[in-house]
Amino acid sequence: MAGVAPAVLLVDKPGGMTSHDVVARARRAFGTRKIGHAGTLDPMATGLLVLGVEGATRLLTFIVGLDKTYEATIRLGVATDSDDADGQVTRQTDASSLASDAIETALQPLRGRISQVPSSVSAIKVGGRRAYDLARAGEEVELAAREVEVTRLDVVAQRRDGPTIDLDVVVDCSSGTYIRALARDLGAALGVGGHLTALRRTRIGPFVVEDAGTVDALDAARGLDPAAAASAVLGRFEVTADEARDLRHGKRLAGAAVRLPSHPAAAIGPDGVLVGIVEKRGADVKSAMNMPAEASR
Known part of the structure; x- marks a missing residue:
């Protein structure tokens, strides 16, 4: 939905609610159905639930498997x-x-x-x-x-x-x-x-419940921008404007694997935008998932 910024939200789920209940509340608060979560909590359980909003839902696949x-x-x-x-x-x-x-x-x-x-x-x-x-x-x-x-x-x-x-x-x-x-x-x-x-x-990976907001304050939540969230989970791989363009066009970055902080990693352009998730291909770096423009910031 236009006007809804992509974000990764940290929510402190109260007892008695399902994870789907929290997602439903977030959809109403943000006015969009494009919201998902990275791993359920039982209704009895409380604590950290990670939500993806709009294009940031694509990052949830990298969060769900974290310790x-x-x-x-x-x-x-x-x-x-x-x-x-x-x-x-x-x-x-x-x-x-x-x-x-x-x-x-x-x-x-x-x-x-x-x-x-x-x-x-x-x-x-x-x-x-x-x-x-x-x-x-x-x-x-x-x-x-x-x-x-x-x-x-x-x-x-x-x-x-x-x-x-x-x-x-x-x-x-x-x-x-x-x-x-x-x-x-x-x-x-x-x-x-x-x-x-x-x-x-x-805790889920680098995210802790102390940084989470309440369900009642969802309408005021700003969340993490996709670049910050992806960098926290995967590590930050700085790319130039030319390299960002090449990755978006499906081209490999020749010999750039030595610069990767991790595998996979979050490729961040000089403007702080999340270009996508990249991985090694021999000595080169290749895009594993490009982020659409609306989901990058």
């Missing part, structure tokens, strides 16, 4: 059918006798490169349908295990209340990691069941 940080609370002693507090309780076991050392021992196999079966109540598609739709319809859902990486899984606080134990944890992980599944698998390893009672996403 992430979460703050979460795992309750040991209670399992649910969704692996979080929104589900129905399926098992209750007295976890009060668990020692802290036993909990730490059970956490060790959940760190590093691990094979994880996502929660059955997830957005993964099975036969063209979302797993959570199948599960809510009472159908059996079997999801394949996938490799993810958990580079940090630290307990920062522990609270004991009768038969349950609450663990406040901080998780650094690769895209595609289900924190609910970590809670489930920890509870299963300890023999008492476990689920999430709170989840907050605090």
